[in-house]
Amino acid sequence: MKKISExxxxxxxxxxxxxxxxxxxxxxxxxxxxxxxxxxxxxxxxMAPNQIMxxxxxxxxxxxxxxxxxxxxxDDAVGLENIGFSVTAFDISEHCVDWCKERFPNxxxxxxxxxxxxxxxxxxxxxxxxxxxxxxxxxPDGGIREKAAEQMxxxxxxxxxxxxxGRLDDGRQTIQPPPWPLKQTWLNDSFAMLESLExxxxxxxxxxxxxxYYAAWQNKV
Numbered sequence: 001m002k003k004i005s006e007x008x009x010x011x012x013x014x015x016x017x018x019x020x021x022x023x024x025x026x027x028x029x030x031x032x033x034x035x036x037x038x039x040x041x042x043x044x045x046x047m048a049p050n051q052i053m054x055x056x057x058x059x060x061x062x063x064x065x066x067x068x069x070x071x072x073x074x075d076d077a078v079g080l081e082n083i084g085f086s087v088t089a090f091d092i093s094e095h096c097v098d099w100c101k102e103r104f105p106n107x108x109x110x111x112x113x114x115x116x117x118x119x120x121x122x123x124x125x126x127x128x129x130x131x132x133x134x135x136x137x138x139x140p141d142g143g144i145r146e147k148a149a150e151q152m153x154x155x156x157x158x159x160x161x162x163x164x165x166g167r168l169d170d171g172r173q174t175i176q177p178p179p180w181p182l183k184q185t186w187l188n189d190s191f192a193m194l195e196s197l198e199x200x201x202x203x204x205x206x207x208x209x210x211x212x213y214y215a216a217w218q219n220k221v
Contacts, residue, residue: 032095049079064128070135074100090114156219
């Protein structure tokens with residue numbers, strides 16, 4: 001595969017982002033399609049499971065059914081599968097889901113095209129673990145993000161846990177959105193029906209200027 005320049009990469013990302021106003025969620029599919037199977041085009045692709053997710057899950061969760069919301073290129077889903085979870089992973093982008101199937105042909109992860117705004121009926125109350133990484137922050141506010149957050153707790157089984165990771169709004173957004181960093185108060189209000197387990201701000205070594213968070217809740221019944 002021909003290696004693209006940084007300017008070409010930025011142009012593709014910019015063209016995909018320009019669709020946000022008209023297609024606030026479907027722009028993901030445009031970006032994955034334009035990437036032509038080059039992960040360097042996907043800004044959030046790390047080609048390995050999120051280590052904060054892996055550490056938190058291994059320390060705090062029992063095995064069971066897991067749902068990965070907005071699975072990206074699939075590394076988080078496969079990471080959970082490798083430690084024993086039965087994993088369902090979905091993304092709004094058909095290009096993305098096809099890419100996951102190609103990358104992990106031997107995986108037993110159930111890869112699906114899906115929309116958090118309209119979850120499959122059989123998902124309600126079905127998952128012992130839900131993972132959302134950098135998805136809510138990529139959805140604009142104005143009602144759409146709120147509708148997405150409203151659906152997530154409904155998918156948890158009794159005593160199921162939900163882990164969210166994203167950018168924390170500290171008033172210093174320096175890049176053209178998306179993403180839109182989230183306020184802790186917004187997250188707490190959105191998931192007030194769940195028991196808060198943890199809310200931890202942090203910074204990555206490779207991007208110390210960006211404040212992030214990981215937060216967890218449990219469906220206590």
